[in-house]
Amino acid sequence: MGELNSSGNDCGSHLDSARPTRRSILKGVALTAGAILLSKPGILRAAEQEEIQVASMFDLTGNLNIYGVQQMNVSKYAIDAINQNGGVLGKKLVLNAFDTQSKIELYSRYAQEIGTNEKVAAVVGCFTGASREAARPVLSRFKKLLFFPTIDEGGECDRYTFMQGTDCVQQEGPLIEWAAKNAGKTLYVVAADYVYGHVANAWTKALAEKAGIEISGVEFIPLEVSDFSSTIRKIQSAKPAAIMSNLVGSNHIAFYRQFAAAGLNGSIPIVSPVFGLGNEQEILSAEESKGIVVAYSYFEALESPENKIFLDGFRKQYPSSGVVADTPAQVWIAWHQWKQAVEKAGTTDIMPVVEALESGQAYTGPAGPVVVDAPSHRNIQDVHLARVNADQKFEIIEKFQQMKPTRQVVGAEACDLTGTDKGAHRMIEPKF
Template sequence: MSVNRRKVLKGAAAATALIAAPAIVRAEDTIKLGSILDTSGIFDLYGKPMDKAVDMAIDEINSDGGIAGRMVEKIAYDTQSDMALYTQFGQRLARQDKVDVVHGGILSASREAIRPTLRKNKVLYFYNVQYEGGVCDRNIFCTGITPAQQAEVLVPAAIEKWGKKVYVLAADYNYGQITAKWIQHYAKQAGGEVVQVDFFPLDVADFGSTITKIQDTNPDSIMSVLVGGAHLSFYRQWAAAGMNKKIPMASTTMGAGNEHVVLTKEEGDGIMLAYSFSKELETPANQAFLERWTERYGATDDVHELAVATYQGVHLWAEGARKAGSVARDDVIAALEAGAAFDGPTGRISIDPKTHHATFDVHLIEVKDQKMAVQETFLQRPPVDTQTVCNLEENPNDTTQYEIDI
């Protein structure tokens, strides 16, 4: 079951009248959607647009009649980029607010802080963020892009364009370590090789010695898996050293939070990316989405991959509930496993029943003039990384976060 474009546009037109209204609707018989995000603190660059996306999706759902005639109410908490607050607010949403579903979490640590509580209390959970893959839990749906969905597109394209020797720079935690392994895997498949992998703590901001080391190694390209504000310094220092004119770069992370807009075009131009979303994707669904966002918020400057994944995650949950005719956890799970889908800004998104991860289009992108220019589209990429460790059809009681061995 999917939303056709006419239905989306009709709902969007009705939603225009609600632009000035809050997403929260108060009524005794509302459906309660819990939102738990960092809308302040060091991760608010990601969290604030994600929060806006939740509001917009809820208003569109309500303007189109809600779910079985019931309106959706948002109950939101700002975790202030504090992992302890995720635990506190996750428990409150489940036990006191008694929400029907939770959308939220940004870092994997925040997901793992609330996932056991929501599962124990039988509250359905949607994690709408790019992450390292490997979560196997029937109570959760993961709608963000995972390493293999990106790397299987990005690595061969970079090797074909620039050469076989790849130098990897990665953040030193689960996401960076696992993604680096996938890059090595796909480089080998493409006839290339990773000549060096360097890991960096999230607070490292001085890359001078690393740039010298790269110069000495002289790879054909750089693959960046750097994360966060401190690591953004690398791109500036790389350009300041004139290296962006000598050794090209691809990245699995740059641009997910609109970092390409923070960098100047001199610093960012030419970087190759692969994501499910780009504002420059020229499809009617994407253009209509951006128009609605502009009408509601005044501009699209803050729209990014994680915000769009959140918007689509909320709509996908609603489609599952509509197909089920119920917001009961088991009913929605069964509907999503049976093929409920949503046609959104990135194209069609649906759920792989074995992993509860999303299948969607992935776009090969080049940064040009602070924009993400789409070069090629790869249709309906499955979550092949998590498929190697997770089969919820055979093992529905599995609740493991696997570290995928590649």
């Protein structure tokens, strides 16, 4: 399927002559499935200088689509809302939307396509750390700005990348503190077997030790696994006071079903920095999900004028799309932080926008006030603890105001993007 603009021209097949050039071949990648240029059919495009092109890459199909569909819905909603309020620098935004199909290779492929498109000013996308690390180096090489809206393990040290989601310290600190006070001093960890799960577990160990909690067992589960019978037996043998779950994806939902079926959910509480990102509390039964405690910046239950405006507009545009979790809300925040920085800089050129983001300018959105911590390129933001109630909804039980992100990776080094690392475009990877 070609990528068509509203005048009917094929954007992926422009040729300067009958002989194909390397540039035209690269542009021809747009003819493959996955990219859709959002514009209103039947309306001629405005002059190029009156538009700003941007992009999103999310998993609309495949194992991770429980997250990606809502992320893309909010990305489209944010672009529409910005356009209805005058655009950016008075120009209309045009969104290039890519379905990465839960395939890592498509992230690097579409990042290459975006990178060779000189018109694209910014990208909001990716869900897992692995997908981010497939796209980030490519986008950085082409000097493209990437906003990563998912909670993650930390370690990005890239002047062209900004993270909206909470990091392990912002989430696991409050969760471990809650577990110590309300459950006991032993913790069993189950984590997805990829970069996030391993680094998050390193943080869990460090934070648990600080809180005087003993780790009674750790298991890393591949993303394709859905049989947790062996894990359940190990938990029964270890008899921990609480479970820390860093499981992700549709297959891993089976853990909560099997945990409840074994009768463990009534005696061993689960805390998790990832549960609910795909609205798992609605996919599971009330009995299977009740009592799970999570920590995020955003919940639908937050009461503020900004959140009401955000939700009312989203429900009007997507009336049957379900609960808005933290990551989609961070997509909204990402687009608006970028818009604010562009308008402060007076240009979409990358370095003036980066410097505007690093300047400490605050944005108040559906999750409350956020501001970029310049050395880490992460947001200082409120973090809320919430528990799944009998109605399969998140009930907020505690608030931690304006929590700062970490500037280091546990077991590795720190990052200072306004100091020693201001020219960096790399990932800090600890060894385990």
